[in-house]
Amino acid sequence: MMVFGALMAALMAVGAYLSIPVGPVPIVLQNMFVLLAGLLLGSRWGAASVAVYLLAGAVGLPVFAGGLGGVGRLVGPTGGYLLGYLPAVWVAGFISEKTQGRIVGDVVAMVCASVVVYGCGVSWLKVLTTMTWSKTLVVGLYPFIVGDMLKIAAAAVIARALRPVMNK
Numbered sequence: 001m002m003v004f005g006a007l008m009a010a011l012m013a014v015g016a017y018l019s020i021p022v023g024p025v026p027i028v029l030q031n032m033f034v035l036l037a038g039l040l041l042g043s044r045w046g047a048a049s050v051a052v053y054l055l056a057g058a059v060g061l062p063v064f065a066g067g068l069g070g071v072g073r074l075v076g077p078t079g080g081y082l083l084g085y086l087p088a089v090w091v092a093g094f095i096s097e098k099t100q101g102r103i104v105g106d107v108v109a110m111v112c113a114s115v116v117v118y119g120c121g122v123s124w125l126k127v128l129t130t131m132t133w134s135k136t137l138v139v140g141l142y143p144f145i146v147g148d149m150l151k152i153a154a155a156a157v158i159a160r161a162l163r164p165v166m167n168k
Contacts, residue, residue: 013063024077038092080124088113
């Protein structure tokens with residue numbers, strides 16, 4: 001599990017490099033790997049994987065969006081989203097464990113985890129920028145909903161394909 005956890009942390013870093021800047025919060029693939037970590041590793045190992053990723057970024061390794069790192073990213077506009085990955089992966093893993101990896105349970109797990117990420121991220125963005133709630137939602141939530149639905153669909157398929165391999 002430690003190897004799988006390290007692999008997921010590395011994939012989160014790779015997913016952050018694939019970013020499209022659309023304002024203070026870029027579109028990235030790293031959240032798909034956070035969701036996959038919860039589904040494939042469970043709540044405890046998924047949280048460990050995200051913690052390793054966040055720690056790597058906090059100490060300055062270039063693992064966050066745009067190839068950046070450092071504590072400044074955790075206290076900047078995207079900090080709430082990044083820190084929200086930790087409770088989100090735990091939620092995804094917990095629900096997936098309870099639903100025994102069924103596809104509907106996985107989708108519910110990922111939707112709930114995404115709500116956690118957005119709850120943390122949008123709230124932090126609002127506090128940091130002092131934008132109105134409607135403006136914060138326009139720049140920190142709405143542009144990402146369709147893409148996240150596609151990521152959830154892709155992650156459900158990937159998890160279904162990888163679980164048998166990982167359980168060998």
